[in-house]
Amino acid sequence: MEGSASVVHAMFILKTLVFLLGGGLAALWVSRKLRIPDIAIYLLLGILVGPSALGMIQLPADSTTNQLLLTFGAATLLFEGGMSIQFSVLNRVIVSVVNLATLGVIITAAITALAAHFFLDLPWMYALLLAAVIAATDPATLVPVFRQVKIREHVEQAVVTESAFNDATAAILTFSILGIVMGSGEFSWGSALGGLAWQAAAGAVIGIALAYCAAWAVARLDWIRGHEPVLLPLLIAGSYLLATDGMVAVGLEGASGFMAVFCCGLFFGNGASLNLAVPEGGLDKMHSFLGHAALMLRLCIFLLLGSRVDFAALGRHWLPALGVVAVFMLVARPATVLTSSRPHPSGRGMDKIFPFENNRSFA
DSSP, X not given: OHHHXXXXXXXXXXXXXXXXXXXXXXXXXXXXXXXXXXXXXXXXXXXXXXXXXXXXXOOOTTSHHHHHHHHHHHHHHHHHHHHTXXXXXXXXXXXXXXXXXXXXXXXXXXXXHHHHHHHSOOOHHHHHHHXXXXXXOOHHXXXXXXXXXXXXXXXXXXHHHHHHHTHHHHHHHHHHHHHHHHTOOOXXXXXXXXXXXXXXXXXXXXXXXXXXXXXXXXXXXXXXXXXXXXXXXXXXXXXXXXIIIIHHHTTSXXXXXXXXXXXXXXXXXXXXXXXXXXXXXXXXXXXXXXXXXXXXXXXXXXXXXXXXXXXXXXXXXXXXXXXXXXXXXXXXXXXXXXXXXXXXSSOTTOOOSSOOSOOXXXX
């Protein structure tokens, strides 16, 4: 009986994956015809086939399959985003990135809180809590958009990098406001800053170390030649697991797995800057493999996210929620960019964080 149940469950997962990939390919065709980012079509299709509509996708949010797709999928998109960033370009916008990831999050949250207070009639502290939760941007969402909507290279890489680092500021805001709302009196700015700094720094160190080891192996070990794409899922899953479970296993506080993945992709993608020349054929294979894997995982992620939409709640609050979203998109984020960034037409006069001259990237 147990074996039969496991087979039924495996068939259910297989059918779900077939539907996700088949529906995603159809949505991709529609997005190409309409010339709009594919994730918008994935989300709409997910809403249509989710439990609140046609009910064709019935994958619980806490299921192993759902969590695996979302976690590994987001990690893969982060790795791809990191590989696409070049140190030479990042050097010119590093000050804007820091401002956007710190001061910018606070400005976005403040303006969005005003909108939430007036449109949703929320008390000020709850409005601030909602704003802090949604203030951070997500590179897993931005990277696919920039694959289809071309903008200036330095702007794209500044936005992607900022979105990878602004989670820390948003988390501090969220937990500080949550502590006030709950009235626990247990929140400490010092411990919050220290904990987040540790998670980010430890994750970055793990990702960079693993990237260097992988770049060295690809550049120096002949037996890896021809099998370079096998390293990519190993790097993505390995950096995430080392930062989370690996740190706990040795008695330390867990680090940020997503920070480890992003930094691993960033430094692995700039392997030439580490004086580790990788054969061109290997680069082409890895780039092709990562692009196809990211596409499949991207369509699965956004179809699943769309299927989570609750029509009952949306029907009760759609108009004021639309007002909050409009202020967030059309007022808060533009104001954040205007106040936190500065023009860098040539990059002159800027302090460079990555002192590398040879910046040939994988991507």
